Amino acid sequence: MSSLMMNWIVKEEEEGMIVREYLLQGKSLSRSMLTDIKFKGGRICVNGVSSNVRTILNEGDNVEITFPDEEISESMSPLDLPLHIIYEDDHYLLVNKQANLPTIPSRHSVGSLAQAVLYYYKKMDLNRTIHPVNRLDRDTSGLVLFAKHRFAHDLLSKQQRSKEMKRMYLALVHGAVIGNGEVNAPIGRREGSIIERTVRPDGQHAVTNYNVSERYDSYSLLQLALQTGRTHQIRVHMASIGHPLLGDDLYGGSRELITRQALHSAKLEFYHPFLEETIRFEADPPEDMKRLIQKK
Template sequence: MKPFQLTYIAPEAVLLREALSGWGISKRTLASVKYGGGRILVNGKEVTVRHVLEKDDAVTVIFPNEERGAGLIAEDGPLHIVYEDEALLIIDKPPVQNTIPSREHPSGSLANIVAKYFENQGIPATLHIATRLDRDTSGLVCIAKNRHIHHMLSVQQQGKKMKRRYQALVHGLLEKPEFVITEPIGRKSTSIIEREVRPDGQFAETQVRVLHNFCGYSHVQLQLNTGRTHQIRVHLAHIGHPLLGDDLYGGKRELITRQALHCDKLELLHPTTGKRLNFTSPLNEDMALLL
């Protein structure tokens, strides 16, 4: 299996270690290259990070192959691939499928199926899921094919350069056409699963736009400005408009048997080229029928 590698061109004379840091290679990644079987080449010759680069030198970082953890079982299954290249895999996840295995659902997750896909394609990587979705939530999921790419995506998320948009159906009619929910979210003291708005929670912000009010429920568009666990579900329940089907947070299952939440748009900068990528996903059939 061919290892993942990236090539950079030195813009000026500089110490290699400093250049690598400027290109986003973290100390942890550098250590994995150094001690895990990777290599660093300058103009085709292996060097150490103490090497002094000249302007226009070609620096190739060969990352070590990764091994999948023994706990993740590779399984055959359908995958709706929206986009793929040597660094990224964008998947459109159906509802009622875990992103990663859990104690209640140890198999059949997106991670299980992607592991088998990587195995079949000869991709030497473990699973690096950059944007997880809850089991019942459908839509776009971003997966990195390398530990370094995952790190680069995490930096983007922290810098708010990656954007995720959702569509949802909520109970009740919302009066304001657009508003922002800014409420801290933390784990509920009586549960290991539930979250709630609480003063000692982490800062969380959700932008809400009403697309249409129906009889008894509303179609809304949501933009996450932070990425807390269950953020959309908790924020909407907090303002008295829980998601249809979300019985954990007060939603009813009369019209739909899962939480009516779908990640319909994903924007990010490609971690190696810097090019802005935009992906969209149509609503799943169960939500579309309610519209």
């Protein structure tokens, strides 16, 4: 299994920088990653010669870094589960998660998407650990993005914090939602529960935007975008305005038409830091939601 390597050519405006400055400021490596490269088996080369972080760079120099091998958690075992891959390159893996599957393992579940991805990595002879960029609830379907290495994950985490990464969800909610809107209401744990969340004054800031796509006899189809990423945010916010998700019995929804919360992560857009371009992806909802959407 080969180690991860990356290289760059020094530009005219970067001449005179030392390697440390070039990597931290110019290439957005974190200080902890640079420390690991120095002390945990990584390597820095300039024009093929092993170098240190104080080396002064000239225009046209080839800077190559070798990342140390990642340590795979012994607590997470690979598991051979179906994996619907939407996109893959050397840095990212995007999958369409099925419902009834948690993103990461828990003591209450047998199997997870992360374990399926780890199995896929081993099958492809990739010495990688799991770096989920986003997560979905167990019964929410749709797009989940994994970074294949720590550097790729760190770069997209910065996009998430600056709200540059965009995600759109589809949800079927009870009742006729009138007009488009925004729910701006803090979310925290419900008293006496380790799972359930609720709107409460001392909760974390949370904002959800929604648009009505279609209205049916007893429910509505919404497109939703999150300005924040709180646990159960869409589910809690829609229940708080009197429109719980179909199938979401934890927050007041009925399971008469669907047996899980009718929520699907349908679109994802982000700036690919290695391709240096914005890329967009879509995933159709699974059959249980599609049946209700096509009912009209």
